[in-house]
Amino acid sequence: MAVLNMVQALNQALEQEMARDSDVVVLGEDVGVDGGVFRVTDGLHAKFPNRVFDTPLAESGIVGTAIGMAVHGMRPVAEIQFSGFVFPAMNQLVCHAARLRNRSRGAVHCPMVVRMPSQGGVRALEHHSESVEAYFAHTPGLKVVMPATPYDAKGLLTSAIRDPDPVIFMEPTKLYRSVKEEVPEEQFTVPIGKANIIQEGDDLTVVTWGSYLKEVMDVLTKAEKPSVELIDLRSISPLDTETIISSVKKTGRCLIVQEAPRSFSVSSEISARITERAFLSLKAPVQRLAGYDLIMPMPQGEHLYLVNERRIRTAIEQVMTY
Amino acid sequence: MPRLVIEQYDPLKGQMLQLLDEKGSLSGKHQPMLSDEEALRLYKVMRLCRVMDQKALAMQRQGRMVTYVPTAGQEAASVGAIAALRKEDWVVPAFRETPGQIARGMKLSEVLLWQRGNEQGFSVMPSYRMMPVAVPVGSQTLHAVGISWAMKLRKEPLVAMTFFGDGGTSEGDFHEAMNFAGVFQTPTVFVCQNNQWAISVPRSLQSASKTIAQKALAYGFSGVLVDGNDLFAMHLAAKEAAEKARSGLGPTLIEAFTYRLGAHTTADDPRKYRKEDDVKAWIPRDPLVRLKLYLEKRRLWSEEQERSHHEECDAKVEEAVSEMERTVYEEDAIFMHHFAEMPPHLQEQYEEFRREAR
Ligand SMILES: Cc1ncc(C[n+]2csc(CCOP(=O)(O)OP(=O)(O)O)c2C)c(N)n1
Ligand SMILES: [Mg+2]
Numbered sequence: 001m002a003v004l005n006m007v008q009a010l011n012q013a014l015e016q017e018m019a020r021d022s023d024v025v026v027l028g029e030d031v032g033v034d035g036g037v038f039r040v041t042d043g044l045h046a047k048f049p050n051r052v053f054d055t056p057l058a059e060s061g062i063v064g065t066a067i068g069m070a071v072h073g074m075r076p077v078a079e080i081q082f083s084g085f086v087f088p089a090m091n092q093l094v095c096h097a098a099r100l101r102n103r104s105r106g107a108v109h110c111p112m113v114v115r116m117p118s119q120g121g122v123r124a125l126e127h128h129s130e131s132v133e134a135y136f137a138h139t140p141g142l143k144v145v146m147p148a149t150p151y152d153a154k155g156l157l158t159s160a161i162r163d164p165d166p167v168i169f170m171e172p173t174k175l176y177r178s179v180k181e182e183v184p185e186e187q188f189t190v191p192i193g194k195a196n197i198i199q200e201g202d203d204l205t206v207v208t209w210g211s212y213l214k215e216v217m218d219v220l221t222k223a224e225k226p227s228v229e230l231i232d233l234r235s236i237s238p239l240d241t242e243t244i245i246s247s248v249k250k251t252g253r254c255l256i257v258q259e260a261p262r263s264f265s266v267s268s269e270i271s272a273r274i275t276e277r278a279f280l281s282l283k284a285p286v287q288r289l290a291g292y293d294l295i296m297p298m299p300q301g302e303h304l305y306l307v308n309e310r311r312i313r314t315a316i317e318q319v320m321t322y
Numbered sequence: 323m324p325r326l327v328i329e330q331y332d333p334l335k336g337q338m339l340q341l342l343d344e345k346g347s348l349s350g351k352h353q354p355m356l357s358d359e360e361a362l363r364l365y366k367v368m369r370l371c372r373v374m375d376q377k378a379l380a381m382q383r384q385g386r387m388v389t390y391v392p393t394a395g396q397e398a399a400s401v402g403a404i405a406a407l408r409k410e411d412w413v414v415p416a417f418r419e420t421p422g423q424i425a426r427g428m429k430l431s432e433v434l435l436w437q438r439g440n441e442q443g444f445s446v447m448p449s450y451r452m453m454p455v456a457v458p459v460g461s462q463t464l465h466a467v468g469i470s471w472a473m474k475l476r477k478e479p480l481v482a483m484t485f486f487g488d489g490g491t492s493e494g495d496f497h498e499a500m501n502f503a504g505v506f507q508t509p510t511v512f513v514c515q516n517n518q519w520a521i522s523v524p525r526s527l528q529s530a531s532k533t534i535a536q537k538a539l540a541y542g543f544s545g546v547l548v549d550g551n552d553l554f555a556m557h558l559a560a561k562e563a564a565e566k567a568r569s570g571l572g573p574t575l576i577e578a579f580t581y582r583l584g585a586h587t588t589a590d591d592p593r594k595y596r597k598e599d600d601v602k603a604w605i606p607r608d609p610l611v612r613l614k615l616y617l618e619k620r621r622l623w624s625e626e627q628e629r630s631h632h633e634e635c636d637a638k639v640e641e642a643v644s645e646m647e648r649t650v651y652e653e654d655a656i657f658m659h660h661f662a663e664m665p666p667h668l669q670e671q672y673e674e675f676r677r678e679a680r
Contacts, residue, residue, distance in 0.1 A: 033595045034522030054523050056492035057459055085458060088494060123439065125389050127457045263667065292671045295660065299388045299439030300651040304675075311678065 001182040006175050009150035009183050010040045010115075013157040014077065016187050018048050021075060024161060027053040028062055028079030028115075037081060038117055038176055063089035063114060067097050070112040075161055080116040083170060084127035089114075090135070097166040098141030113160045113167050118146070119211045119259055121174040121306055123299040128173075130296050131210070131260035136168045137237040137269070143192055144236040146170040148213035150183050152234055155190030163192060172211035179214060195240035197247070201227035204320060205247040207270060208257040209233035212307065216257055219312045226320050236266055244270060245277045252283035255319050257307065262290035284322035289315040326562045327352055328546040328574065333535035338547045338579060341554035344606055346615025354554035355561050356405070362622055364405055364425075364553060365613050366631060368397040371421040372610060373635035374430060375584075377643065378437065382588045386647070388439040392584035393420045395551070396515055398609030399578035400485070401425045402556025403513050406564050407483060413452040414466035414484040416459070418515065418582075422485060426450045430642030431649070440651055460486055460493030463512065467499045470508040470567070481567040483511040483560070488528055489520025491537065500575070504541035509567035511560060512538075512575040515550065517582035522595035538575035550578030551609040581607070653679070 004012065018024045026041055032054035035042030045052040055062050059080055066076035080086045086093075093114070101109040120129030136144045143165055147153040153171070160167035195207075198217070203226035208216050213232050220228055229247050233240065248254045254274055256267040271286040289307060297305050331337040341352055348354070354361065375394050382390040393400075400421035404413060415422050423433045428450055435443025436455065444454035456462035466484030473480040490496055491514060503510045514534050518525045531537060538545030548559045556578060563574035581604040585592050592601075605611075617623035657664070657672045664672065 029520075030522045032522075035594070037521065037589070054527055056528050057489035057520050057523070058492040058494065060494050061492070087458070123388050125439070125457065126436075262671075292657070292675065293660075293668055294656055297656045298436070298441050301441070301653065301656050302439075304653055304656055314678075 001184060003180050004150045004183045005177045005180045006147070006150045006153045006171065007038060007040055007177060009154040010157055010171065011042060011044070012183070013154040014041065014044060015047065017158055017161045018044065018051060020187070022051075023073060024075045024077060025051045025053070025069065026077045026079070027055050027066060029055060029057055029081045031079050036079065038173065040115070040171070041079065059085055059087075059089040060092055063092040063097065066112050066114070067092060067100070067110055070110045071100070071108055075111055077113045077115060077161060080114060082128050083116040083118040083132045084130045086114075086116055086132065093136070093142065093166070093168075094139050098139050101165065102141060109164055110166045111164050113157070113169050115169045115171060117173045117176075118170040119172045119174060120296060120302055121211055123302060124173070126298055129302065131291065133170055133236050134260055134265045137266055141166070143167045143238065144170065145192055145234060146172065146210045146236060147234060148172065148175060148210055148232050149179060150181050152190050152196070154183055155188050156192065156234065158187055159189040159192050162189070167192065170210070174211040175214065190234065193235045193238040193240060195243040196232045196234055197243065198230040198232050199228065201229035201251065203227045203251055203253065204316065205229045205231065205244070205251045205254045206257060206316075207231045207233065207244060207254065209236065210259060212257050212259050215307055216312060219309050226316070239269065239273070241273050241277070244274065248274050248278045249281045252281050253319050255287045255289060255315055257312065257315070258288065258290040259306070260291055261293045262288060263293050265290060284319050287315055287319040326566065328559050328562045329544055331546050333533045333539070333545050333547050333577070336532060336547065338549055339555045339559055340549040340552050341558065342552045342612055342616055344612055346612050346619055348554075348616075352558065355558050356554060358620065358622055360405070361553070361613070362617060364401050365610075365617055365623070367425055368401050368421070368553070368610055368613070369631060370635045370638065371397045371401070371424050373632065374424070374433075374639050374642075375420065377639045378434065379584070379588065381643065387434070387437055390437050390588045391418050391420070392587070393418055395581050395583035395604065395608060396517055397421045398553040398613070399513070399515050399550035399556055399580050402553045403483060403511075403560040403576070403578070405557050406560035408480070409451065410478075411451060411480050411564070412466070412469045412482040413450075414462050414469065414482055415453065415455055416462060416486045416490060416515075417455045417457050418487065419455060419485055423452065426452050428452070430638060431645035434642060434646040435649060438646060440649065441655065442649065442652065460490040460496040462486065463490070463496050463499035464502070466512075467503045467506075467508050467510050470510040471502075471506055474506070474508055479568045481509040481511055481564045483513060483564070485513050485515055487520060488514060488516040488518065488525050488534060489523065490514070491534055492528055500537065500541040503573040504543050507570075507572040509570075510573040511563045511567060512573065513560070514575065514577045515580060516577050517580050519582050519586070519596070521586045521590060533577060535575055535577035543573050543575070545575035545577065547577045547579060550580030551607050551612065553609060553613050580609075583608070
């Protein structure tokens with residue numbers, strides 16, 4: 001089996017799905033000749049010259065026209081160059097993509113994928129390091145996924161393209177090339193809405209997603225105790241409540257590690273669901289190690305915002321010694 | 323008002339205003355609105371910008387800067403346009419505007435700070451009546467319209483000048499800015515730095531319009547195509563547009579026809595999408611080469627002076643770099659300035675941050 005990084009896995013998923021289904025088209029800024037600023041669409045324009053489009057520089061235009069294509073039977077995969085630049089397209093996503101199925105009472109739907117590099121840790125300039133998943137997860141009608149491994153990236157992107165509804169597909173830039181693993185050459189899917197139990201354990205449930213999965217794993221491999229059950233969400237919405245709740249019922253403790261700012265976030269929702277459904281199993285309050293409620297600092301200050309080994313250790317200790 | 327020069331050039335016919343040709347000669351049709359001394363001063367500024375650009379690129383390669391945005395080739399468009407402004411006017415830039423910042427009088431070390439990834443580099447800008455660089459493409463154009471609208475409401479004889487790229491003209495915000503400016507007849511000068519590329523996307527794929535200047539016509543005001551590598555043409559167009567705006571006659575769009583000689587940023591490899599020969603064709607049209615030839619012909623400048631000015635620039639840039647590198651990142655500042663008053667939940671997080679820092 002070939003060992004791929006996330007960029008290669010995503011590229012393979014796109015290429016194979018384009019070969020399988022002639023309705024799949026790719027559009028976005030610099031995705032054609034240049035192959036995307038992160039090279040995720042590298043080579044696709046050469047293979048499918050009439051189905052890969054360098055668009056004008058306009059996110060609302062990219063997403064709005066993708067909606068139209070989806071309505072007329074295509075399977076557009078739109079790229080937003082960085083999630084920090086998705087905001088001109090919010091109107092199209094929130095007011096149209098998310099709502100079409102419901103407001104037409106099922107007559108029209110919107111099978112499209114909007115891919116976007118996300119999150120920080122790569123010392124990029126302003127607006128290139130944000131974690132914006134909560135905006136989308138808060139919008140009824142949108143699915144939101146964020147793979148943290150090359151295998152999941154390929155499987156989830158294939159699922160997302162085949163999904164009958166709009167999927168926001170967030171790619172942690174920090175993991176694009178830093179993690180490699182074996183990925184099957186043939187097509188496969190990873191279901192949307194299913195979390196992945198990375199390792200089983202009895203004392204503590206740790207829930208995370210995106211670029212922090214690697215941070216947490218690095219800490220866990222260095223210590224045997226406590227016995228941690230580690231869950232990678234993979235899908236943010238729909239959230240795999242079942243997997244989280246049954247784990248917390250077993251361990252009685254939960255730590256959520258999230259890169260995005262703390263308030264009104266995905267970790268807030270997870271914490272609420274645990275309190276609603278596993279309250280009597282809890283031996284300690286649900287603990288959150290989340291971003292400060294700050295504008296993401298620029299590269300020189302980025303490390304002050306992001307978690308590190310020490311902060312993860314301290315959080316684990318706190319929840320274990322409550 | 324006598325017919326303005328900028329109104330004698332029809333963008334629909336692709337007519338372009340140029341005063342100084344590639345050989346450094348004036349065509350003679352229009353006279354520069356800059357004196358010899360001013361031209362010389364601006365040449366020196368442009369050279370300083372180029373020296374700084376080269377230095378910053380070298381430093382980025384050594385890992386001493388984060389991503390750097392090069393500006394070589396676009397100095398005349400920025401410096402010429404900004405020279406037409408008063409100190410009280412506002413400048414609203416995009417992100418490729420180091421020459422504009424220098425022309426506006428910003429300290430070199432301050433200019434370098436944000437490209438090094440330190441927000442402190444933004445904090446001084448209002449004193450130059452210049453907004454911080456705007457990275458979300460096209461978004462800043464609306465702010466210029468708002469600023470100039472406020473100037474008009476307050477009956478101040480001032481203008482706002484905004485810069486944006488050819489790619490920026492595709493964003494909805496740009497069209498909304500143009501429309502508001504037309505409807506409210508705001509004293510706005512729109513300057514499009516058409517450097518022919520938006521990362522890998524050529525100008526021809528950005529818009530089916532033959533020129534960008536002609537877009538102004540649809541919004542009810544005039545647009546002019548200008549040789550953006552000609553300092554005199556850029557200055558003249560900007561001067562006329564600014565004075566027109568000051569006297570209550572509304573906005574103008576200037577399309578500065580120029581070229582991005584370098585990569586998009588240091589993270590970009592242009593060999594993927596453009597031929598070396600395309601770039602070579604623009605080397606003789608370098609705005610600095612042309613102006614230098616002109617100044618030499620008029621015996622205002624010599625190789626000797628060039629050498630000593632270059633040395634002076636090197637020294638200035640070296641000093642700025644060491645000042646920039648001495649600037650300590652203010653860690654607590656990431657918590658400050660979110661609101662006039664820090665709300666309780668943030669106060670709590672700040673205290674936690676302080677405790678952890680120890
Ligand atoms: C809203 C938004 N979308 C995408 C980007 C990423 N991006 C940065 S610069 C750029 C191209 C800009 O082209 P142009 O406006 O011509 O300016 P130039 O880079 O040529 O100066 C892109 C796509 C961004 N900064 N903002
Ligand atoms: Mg451009």
